[in-house]
Amino acid sequence: MTAFPLTWLYAPGDRPHVVAKALTSGADIVVVDLEDAVAPDRKAYARAATAELLADLPPVPVHVRVNALDSAWAEQDLAAVAPAPGLCALRLPKISSPAEVVRIAQHAVPTGLPLYALLETALGVERAYAVATAHPSLRGIALGEADLRADLGVCDDAGLDWSRSRVIVAARAAGLPPPAQSVHPDVGDLEGLAASCAHGRALGFLGRAALHPRQLPVIERAFLPTEEEIEQAETIVKAAATEPGAQALPDGCFIDTAVVAAAQRTLSLAHRR
Structure with missing residues (x-):
């Protein structure tokens, strides 16, 4: 993995053929998603398929986004994928307190496995620095903007800028890398993606999560220096x-x-x- 990953491509865990394509897409990191992208009746299959994938070392670093820690699936997700030799890191959704990070770091995952916390609520953003300094295994924080929009009742994109800056400042104050920007949900809007990336870079983000391989070149160009x-x-x-x-x-x-x-x-x- 490069010292400064710029592209983080999500792929649904219950669609192994999509994950396979993601691994050859050129993304710096592939994030296999067991959470939002997977329907409840597909959770078990997604978990098993992901564990099978990570039984061997994949060609690029793979992170797994498990289900929310208070969900019915989180413990099974952690038990299945955390010990896998091909796993590089876990992404923890809907984190709202440092205690959640500590619990996972101390009790549920192998010692030293890198963790990334996703802040997706007003409470999570308010506690950003406390989360960012919760445990040495935490290697980064980022926003989950779709859930945060709903929590805040924000309609205009500019309404998220304070939260974005809050998370960027918290990460840097904690000695963590600059966060990657949240996904641009319209995968066909490449011009809008480029403009959004330029704005995110101006705020202090470094790199961005993506939902489709066509977004990767746009993100990389936006965050590379001129x-x-x-x-x-x-x-x-x-x-x-x-x-x-x-x-x-x-x-x-x-x-x-x-x-x-x-x-x-x-x-x-x-x-x-």
């Missing part, structure tokens, strides 16, 4: 190597340690090109 950004980052890193410490570049741009770190991340992303 040629101008790469050139500026190279100038900053070169200047810092020549003269350590805070300084002003010939164009008047002031740089310090934080600016140099950002430039180094830009160049790391540029290597994906």
